Amino acid sequence: MNKLPEPKQPEKLIDEKGLRIDGRRLDQLRPLKLEVGLLDKADGSAYIEQGKNKILVAVYGPREAHPKHIAMPERAVIRCRYHMAPFSVDERKSPAPSRREMELSKVIRESLEPVVLTDLYPRTTIDVFIEVLQSDGGSRCAGITAASLALADAGIPMKELVAACAVGKIQGKMALDLSDAEDKYGDADLPVALVPNMGLVTLLQMDGNLTTAEFEQGLSMAMEACKTIHSMQRETLKKKYATIKDAVEEREEPEIVA
Amino acid sequence: MVLVAEPKQVVAPGELLAEGDHLLGDNAYKIGTQIFSACIGILEVDGNRVFVVPLKGGYFPRAGDLVGGRIVDIGLSGWSVDIRAPYEAMLPASETPGPRGPRRRDLSSSFDVGDMVLAEVLDFDRTRDPLLTAKGPGLGKISTGRVVEISAAKIPRLIGRKGSMISMLKNETRCQITVGQNGVVLVWGKSPEDERVAVEAIYMVEREAHTRGLTDRIREMISKSRMVEQVAGTQTA
Numbered sequence: 001m002n003k004l005p006e007p008k009q010p011e012k013l014i015d016e017k018g019l020r021i022d023g024r025r026l027d028q029l030r031p032l033k034l035e036v037g038l039l040d041k042a043d044g045s046a047y048i049e050q051g052k053n054k055i056l057v058a059v060y061g062p063r064e065a066h067p068k069h070i071a072m073p074e075r076a077v078i079r080c081r082y083h084m085a086p087f088s089v090d091e092r093k094s095p096a097p098s099r100r101e102m103e104l105s106k107v108i109r110e111s112l113e114p115v116v117l118t119d120l121y122p123r124t125t126i127d128v129f130i131e132v133l134q135s136d137g138g139s140r141c142a143g144i145t146a147a148s149l150a151l152a153d154a155g156i157p158m159k160e161l162v163a164a165c166a167v168g169k170i171q172g173k174m175a176l177d178l179s180d181a182e183d184k185y186g187d188a189d190l191p192v193a194l195v196p197n198m199g200l201v202t203l204l205q206m207d208g209n210l211t212t213a214e215f216e217q218g219l220s221m222a223m224e225a226c227k228t229i230h231s232m233q234r235e236t237l238k239k240k241y242a243t244i245k246d247a248v249e250e251r252e253e254p255e256i257v258a
Numbered sequence: 259m260v261l262v263a264e265p266k267q268v269v270a271p272g273e274l275l276a277e278g279d280h281l282l283g284d285n286a287y288k289i290g291t292q293i294f295s296a297c298i299g300i301l302e303v304d305g306n307r308v309f310v311v312p313l314k315g316g317y318f319p320r321a322g323d324l325v326g327g328r329i330v331d332i333g334l335s336g337w338s339v340d341i342r343a344p345y346e347a348m349l350p351a352s353e354t355p356g357p358r359g360p361r362r363r364d365l366s367s368s369f370d371v372g373d374m375v376l377a378e379v380l381d382f383d384r385t386r387d388p389l390l391t392a393k394g395p396g397l398g399k400i401s402t403g404r405v406v407e408i409s410a411a412k413i414p415r416l417i418g419r420k421g422s423m424i425s426m427l428k429n430e431t432r433c434q435i436t437v438g439q440n441g442v443v444l445v446w447g448k449s450p451e452d453e454r455v456a457v458e459a460i461y462m463v464e465r466e467a468h469t470r471g472l473t474d475r476i477r478e479m480i481s482k483s484r485m486v487e488q489v490a491g492t493q494t495a
Contacts (some may be wrong), residue, residue, distance in 0.1 A: 043316070062316065062344045073385070115271075117287075117296060121318070122384050124344040152271050155315025155411060157285060157296045160272030197272050197294065234270045237298055241268045241313060245469045 044154025048146035052136030061126035080109035111203035137180035163230035164193035194226035283309025317410035317440035326442025403446035410441035415467040431456040
């Protein structure tokens with residue numbers, strides 16, 4: 001069977017005009033599309049497209065904890081599974097949970113825990129399933145963005161939506177929202193999850209080396225981007241209900257005029 | 259004391275609702291003097307109190323609630339009931355109508371697995387599972403009528419302010435309607451047509467709970483489907 005050719009390393013990550021391989025400026029996000037409530041069986045669901053990332057998130061709960069011994073007497077337990085579909089990457093990925101997926105499940109869970117009001121539902125679990133259908137760098141951040149939307153869509157009480165975005169260093173320059181190639185052939189990667197209203201950073205990882213100045217510049221870029229993503233999240237969540245509202249209230253309009 | 263968001267508007271979690279000395283209501287939280295929403299819902303203001311009526315979410319039991327449930331298991335001295343809450347409810351044999359004393363031999367003759375029951379939450383305190391009672395007028399096994407299951411978050415809208423929505427539904431559809439706080443609604447009508455219209459109206463409330471002028475729109479829908487039925491009736495006659 002013919003193997004797919006390995007994606008070649010691009011010669012330059014930034015061209016003479018200062019644009020990246022996909023034509024973005026250094027401080028520009030990839031195109032972002034968000035959707036909520038697309039799964040009927042789940043209590044809450046969300047879908048995100050960020051660049052070539054395609055991620056579906058389903059939330060169940062609060063529901064009875066099984067196995068019973070994991071239940072906490074004073075709060076709900078959040079369980080999170082980040083999983084990449086076998087077809088989500090260039091070469092088939094084994095569907096069994098890998099070391100990386102287990103780590104991401106843990107950090108994503110920990111980035112969501114501070115905002116969910118778990119003490120309202122003792123002895124229960126809230127399950128978050130993050131299914132990466134197509135992966136393109138920064139999928140943990142996209143996963144967090146979508147997971148917090150799905151939690152809100154499930155009607156689970158929470159303090160705030162969590163928005164996440166990565167920054168990184170490519171060819172010695174700080175760049176926002178790295179794509180797959182930039183992540184692979186770049187110098188550093190810094191994913192950040194932010195709770196904007198509270199100024200709370202719930203995820204901060206770093207891969208590669210950054211100077212203090214670069215780190216600070218990167219963090220502020222990422223936080224700005226998180227705020228942009230956050231306002232889109234809110235809009236998406238409200239739009240679902242606004243659409244129904246407009247549809248039914250419009251029918252009323254002519255009668256009021258007449 | 260400033261209201262930042264408009265009342266009756268859809269708010270998202272974390273959205274700033276009010277600033278100043280407002281009273282904190284349900285589904286909201288306070289940081290300093292600022293009140294934020296804690297879920298997706300509609301902002302309501304009652305006097306000085308700011309609260310959010312959720313648009314989604316499951317049922318959380320409270321003592322005194324009327325609930326509809328499905329028997330899932332029969333134990334030695336009672337039944338386990340699924341009341342669409344995060345906790346499985348217990349209905350002890352002593353809380354069912356009938357002669358007192360042990361009736362261990364034949365619990366399934368009262369309620370069998372899969373039966374629907376209408377019950378009241380007797381006790382629930384977060385540390386133990388909810389306890390039900392089926393003693394009382396109208397409580398017990400549901401054997402006639404239709405069962406409609408909607409989101410528990412939409413029950414307040416189905417009842418309406420001071421019961422305006424539900425009394426309109428009862429009058430217009432000529433059906434007897436019992437509303438369980440957990441989203442289980444029972445409909446009994448004189449004819450299957452009446453029941454069908456009532457069920458349709460209940461689903462419409464669930465779908466459009468957050469819109470304005472809903473009561474009027476539903477009344478209109480009911481009278482329209484009645485007209486259609488009359489026309490169909492005369493044609494067949």
